[in-house]
Amino acid sequence: MTDYKLYGSQASLFTGKARGFLRWKGTRFTEHAVNEQIMREIVLAKVGWPVIPVMQTPDGDIIQDTADIINAIEASHPEPSVHPDGPVQRFVSQLLHTYADQWLVVPAMHYRWNYNEDWIYGEFGRSMAPDATAGEQYELGKKRGQMFRGFVPMLGINEETIPGIEASYEAFLAEFSAHLDAHDFVFGARPSLADFAFLGPLYAHLYRDPASGEIMKRLAPNVARWTERAIAGEGGKGTLIGGDQIPQTLLPILRRAMAEHLPVLLASLDQFAEWLETAETGAEVPRAFGQAEFTQGGRSGKIITASFSLFRLQAALDEYADMDEAVRTRADALLDTIGGGALKSFSLPQRLERRNYKLHLAL
Template sequence: MTTTLYGAEVSYFTGKVRAYLRWAAIPFEEVLSTADVYRQVIVPAVGAPVIPVLRDGNGRILQDSTVIIETLEPARTDDGPTLHPATPLRKLVALMLEAYGDEWLVIPAMHYRWFYDRDWAMAEFGAMNAPDESAENQLAIGQKLAVPFSKAATLLGATEDMVPAVETAYENLLAELDAHFAEHPALLGSQATIADFGLIGPLYAHLYRDPTAGKLMRERAPNVARWVEQLHFEPGGLRAPLDDNDRIPETLLPVLKRLAREMLPAMVDVAHHVRAWMAEHPGETLPRALGSHAFTLEGREGSRIIRPYSLWMIQRVRDHLNGLDADSRRRADTFLRDIGAEALIDFPDPPRLAQHKLTVRPA
């Protein structure tokens, strides 16, 4: 049975999975998630109108980009490199960067799309759902379908008063990544890892493809644009295995320090909210959101939705950190302190989290 990816070019997390499938040399066909596909395939299979969804070669239905990738990776039969770095510090950094891409870069990704390119995005959604309709009808359809997505920027913290902070932070990140990719083909060196696939979701589907953000990337950060194009379209050149020295490129440190000061304080606060909710609601399933909380970006304080799922991604980082041997743990803790990420050392873990919906199902 052929592996089938149900998704769309406009989709953040479809971009992550598509790039991985190409890099991992897993043959697949992609099916556009039209209204008919949502109705006939996706909703019956996973219970909600979400993408990406993947049907693997064994007929299993997988949903959630991380679950898809982590389920497919052990079954690979090619002789290419593994997704996760073999050395402890690099794997730690890779998992941190995946969480950063999945859970934090949604802020600039949604901001640029819905602040600058709203009509373009709505037309894209219309074309995805009704590819045979006229452009005029596609726009009308998209205007109805995209309402929940168009509100995402504000919910995630990109309110009007936070626009200067969001854009300053993203433009500075672009400059840092551009300097890194001027010297290295991938985030950790010669080979793409889960770190690269975490960042390719926002940096391809939104910040490369969307007109305003795409123009900004090409003009300000051509090395980032080159990395996006290679990883997404021709990733074979990013399969040269990493060496075994476990060093983190110096050019990556500014990005990691940014991750530490922007994302980690917010994640610690989310953890406190989740711990309190779970103590008050023993045995109940966590909701998708728990109200809102304050966060700080470029010296400005904003408000954003509390998403417990973010802690599932942080839990992956903490699991790796807590599983290290004593020497590796000491080295990792020193590195985390050096980049200002000491919050990960004594993170206020809530009770162990699991995904509520079954994400791996027989066909």
């Protein structure tokens, strides 16, 4: 049997998330740095737009989106599961998935592009063309990196918001560090979905980019050590916290997620509903509907309202919808504690699904 193939990059946020997960699962896979040929012949030819990571199964199927990669491997190798046992834990796990993928990308992008810009151009080039000269690599990396650099203002990262983004990231590091004083991973002694979600922003950008890594190691050595464990796929078959308990040390992180991200998710929901008024059945959904006000670390700005954030949140809302009354009472008490009460009635006016590697209205 041939192995799975992971096409990605060491510098890529979402490739790190997939790599840590695959290593932890013990999946046999080989990783291939995306060069211009792979971009053309695999990514563009099969997925249709330039995005990584892309996984090829031993049967030749192509999977894009880290959640789909995780779900495909879970389906064929269910034990140990990446999902916690308890229904409230699974709900929280999906909430943290949304926060990590769609909100912690803001500090990840800020530190990369405002502290590591020259280095990352060279790094993109080294990954795409290992045999080119340093000058050629820099130019090639710059060409590819311009697109990502262009995302920075869309994420609301500017002179006014940067002090708030940094204050919030530093507070997050302190909160996660305090959690890691008590637990090796988010839900106990082995990693689960939320760990791999956090690994995305925390590994490639915030640990591996040199200037960002120096900051993480100085401010939160505990988090740096967790990053090393998670990317190495450590944690084996250790047990997760039982009894559907949510560790108290996760509450500050959940409060931060609700305070910063939930207002943007609510604005995205309103804009999605507005867009729906003229959308055709099964239409492709735009990547962003518009913009919304956000506040973090006491600074406010405007960020794009990403449709994909609603898609990630849909998985958490599905967990919530599946709860029986007793479980929902516990989930609601938690939502009240973390300032997430608005999620109780958060309802997408239409389901979203991925077809052809793009987000569409569900059919």
